[in-house]
Amino acid sequence: VNVDVTMPQLGETVAEGTVTRWLKKVGDDVADQEPLLEISTDKVDTEVPSPAAGTLLEILVEEDATVAVGARLAVLVTSGDTSASPPTSGGSRVVQEESVAPGAIAASAATGSTSVEPSPTRPPTAASTSAAPVSAQAAVVAPRPAAGGPRHRHTPRVRRAAADAGVDLARVTGTGPGGRVTVDDVQRAATSTPIPLEGLPSQVAGERGLSRGTTTQGSLVTTVVEVDLTAVTSLVARSGSDVAGRLGTRLTTTAFVARAVVEALKAHPRLNSAIDPDGAVLARSRQDLLVTVTTGAAPVVHRLDDAGDLNLLGLARRLGAPAATSPGPASATPSSSGVDAGAFSLTDTGADGALWTTPLPVTGGVAALSAGAVVDRPVVLTRAFDEKVIAIRAMCHIALTYDVGVVDAGDATSFLRSVKDRLEAGQFDTELT
Amino acid sequence: VAELTYRDAVARGIAQEMRRDDSVVLIGEDVAGAGGVFKTTVGLLEEFGPRRVIDTPIAEQAILGACMGAAMTGLRPVAEIMFSDFFAVCWDIVVNEIAKTRYMTNGQVTLPLVIKTGNGGGLRFGAQHSQSIENWAMAVPGLKVVTPSTPEDVVGLMAASIRSDDPVLFFEHKGLYATKGEVPDGDILDSLGTARVRRAGTDATILSLGMMVPRALAAAEQLAAQGISAEVIDVRSLVPLDTTTILGSLAKTGRLFTVEENPRLLGWGAEIASIAVEECFWDLDGPIQRITTPHIPLPSADSLEDLVMPSADSIASTVEKALQS
Numbered sequence: 001v002n003v004d005v006t007m008p009q010l011g012e013t014v015a016e017g018t019v020t021r022w023l024k025k026v027g028d029d030v031a032d033q034e035p036l037l038e039i040s041t042d043k044v045d046t047e048v049p050s051p052a053a054g055t056l057l058e059i060l061v062e063e064d065a066t067v068a069v070g071a072r073l074a075v076l077v078t079s080g081d082t083s084a085s086p087p088t089s090g091g092s093r094v095v096q097e098e099s100v101a102p103g104a105i106a107a108s109a110a111t112g113s114t115s116v117e118p119s120p121t122r123p124p125t126a127a128s129t130s131a132a133p134v135s136a137q138a139a140v141v142a143p144r145p146a147a148g149g150p151r152h153r154h155t156p157r158v159r160r161a162a163a164d165a166g167v168d169l170a171r172v173t174g175t176g177p178g179g180r181v182t183v184d185d186v187q188r189a190a191t192s193t194p195i196p197l198e199g200l201p202s203q204v205a206g207e208r209g210l211s212r213g214t215t216t217q218g219s220l221v222t223t224v225v226e227v228d229l230t231a232v233t234s235l236v237a238r239s240g241s242d243v244a245g246r247l248g249t250r251l252t253t254t255a256f257v258a259r260a261v262v263e264a265l266k267a268h269p270r271l272n273s274a275i276d277p278d279g280a281v282l283a284r285s286r287q288d289l290l291v292t293v294t295t296g297a298a299p300v301v302h303r304l305d306d307a308g309d310l311n312l313l314g315l316a317r318r319l320g321a322p323a324a325t326s327p328g329p330a331s332a333t334p335s336s337s338g339v340d341a342g343a344f345s346l347t348d349t350g351a352d353g354a355l356w357t358t359p360l361p362v363t364g365g366v367a368a369l370s371a372g373a374v375v376d377r378p379v380v381l382t383r384a385f386d387e388k389v390i391a392i393r394a395m396c397h398i399a400l401t402y403d404v405g406v407v408d409a410g411d412a413t414s415f416l417r418s419v420k421d422r423l424e425a426g427q428f429d430t431e432l433t
Numbered sequence: 434v435a436e437l438t439y440r441d442a443v444a445r446g447i448a449q450e451m452r453r454d455d456s457v458v459l460i461g462e463d464v465a466g467a468g469g470v471f472k473t474t475v476g477l478l479e480e481f482g483p484r485r486v487i488d489t490p491i492a493e494q495a496i497l498g499a500c501m502g503a504a505m506t507g508l509r510p511v512a513e514i515m516f517s518d519f520f521a522v523c524w525d526i527v528v529n530e531i532a533k534t535r536y537m538t539n540g541q542v543t544l545p546l547v548i549k550t551g552n553g554g555g556l557r558f559g560a561q562h563s564q565s566i567e568n569w570a571m572a573v574p575g576l577k578v579v580t581p582s583t584p585e586d587v588v589g590l591m592a593a594s595i596r597s598d599d600p601v602l603f604f605e606h607k608g609l610y611a612t613k614g615e616v617p618d619g620d621i622l623d624s625l626g627t628a629r630v631r632r633a634g635t636d637a638t639i640l641s642l643g644m645m646v647p648r649a650l651a652a653a654e655q656l657a658a659q660g661i662s663a664e665v666i667d668v669r670s671l672v673p674l675d676t677t678t679i680l681g682s683l684a685k686t687g688r689l690f691t692v693e694e695n696p697r698l699l700g701w702g703a704e705i706a707s708i709a710v711e712e713c714f715w716d717l718d719g720p721i722q723r724i725t726t727p728h729i730p731l732p733s734a735d736s737l738e739d740l741v742m743p744s745a746d747s748i749a750s751t752v753e754k755a756l757q758s
Contacts, residue, residue, distance in 0.1 A: 008735070010556060010557060011555050011556040011557075011607070011608045011611070013608060013609060013610070013611045013612040014611050015611065041611075042440075042472075042610065042611045044556055044557070044558075046557065155687070155717060155718045155719055156714050156715045156716070156717045156718075157687045157715065157716055157717055157718040158718065159715070160715040160716075177756075177757045177758055178758060183687075183718070
């Protein structure tokens, strides 16, 4: 069998090498790994060992010639070969059947083709265990047993995602490798799965169950903020008639508040959850609103499915349409299916002149918001360089009632802050065209 | 823009600073007349003369002693330790003198010096001429530790090292000397303590250093074919360490891998893994894995050296298996 001797890859990036000296002549016998020639690359001068035992059949690259890595330098005929006879071989040769594994040739030609199969827990240490005294190393890198059973195999990232979304991992089916729960699984669960609330005191849940349809005052808290609606009222004044002319819809401050609430619900999904009759908290994927507007005599209730998909004008149009249900108080027992099972409730009592009214969540709901009358009032504003001025601003009280068993105070405050900031910034121009 | 080898970039970086600042001098074995045993200082003697480019006897302690004294008296010396393995014969002056002088003099004496050295394996140089010793250096407070992987980085980081008022150990990877890369014209000044994202990805963060950078990039290419998007970061500077870039990437991908040429125990990746667990525990979406050379002296046999050092294949297969388990 003829075996090529090639220019080895000496170092990661050496591209070529120069033959400096042949240590064997054509016809010479060489042993496996016996130095065959000397080469010089960028800086490394070294000997090239013979890739096999045999006889040097042909020299292809003369001394001082430079060739690329991998180029053929010489041809050997292996000593086990019976078919080819070296030209200058004299006398009889003891012919032994000796096969040369291709792998051995590749390895000694240093082409880097030796395959390594590292174990996942022990990067390339496997080879060393048989080649060197490595007891200390073996002890250090021994794979650790997995901590706990499958129940505990949630990664920190998944645990955090679950905590953020209020998802109980025990109820999530994993789709990752080996059934592991992934962040995507958590997000899917957060939008679809009924989940018992972690940290919900059992007595609160029990109380809820008992008091369904009656009062839940024991677990409800109301927080009120003052919101500057000057930007919104001027938008209504400026664009109201244009919107009415184009869309036949009346633009009201209620639509702006609804828009701000929907955006805040997306950012604070806890306030958009619902409690099922068993006391389990359901994360809702949609932002549905139950909007009650008091206009003179009787309140009108609008059920806005998927309000999160609507922009400002879409909300205004839906609020301007005839009410989908017969009028009734927001806390009236809603139908068992559809939007109002635990939907977020928004009440606008401004037309009554009331400054603010305690909003009540619908049955199964965990939060509700009310907006009171918009009143012009002198307000102290702080301008640049801490200059304080008094200005006439359109002010409104917005109240949020929430179930303390489900929503913590920080979340509620943050939600109210989102609504207030959105309305005061008044950046709705793109939604009005 | 010129295409330059990594070795030529070393000389260019030093020359750039020697032209700018007369106090910069070069000292080492064969750095002058021979242009460096790795040809990294070619042309410097010719341009700057024997008073600024100085050959020494084979005496590493003397080289660093002279270097330290020169720095104490106002020069900005660059010393060469030919093979980084030889730091072992002059470690006392590095650890007990150079690293501590600023502190022990209450800041009255600073040492603006650079010790450049040929580091790393893959060249069949055997156990005593192939080590990656960044770990030794980063274990000593008072030393900055830099390892560039591209010719452009060599120039810019060499300039930044020379301008540092405190000692820098500058690790050139011997296996990268022949590599080429585009280098912008004009003076280049990089900043120490900054990592570079060499390839953006979303599924895993692979940290690499020196010659492991091209291997990690090759592994990322293989992984991409498997549908795995790996982000490859060239750490470049171990001290100071760019935790912003590293942890920012981890926060994005959730998985961290280190590719270290050094022996496994106490490699730089272990320190970064520790930082990551302290700072980013809740971002982790699986165990941090280190891909290293085993804890053995590097063999000189070509087949064994290839076997034990991290390769593109071993990096890719480790990452792939980790992400699928």
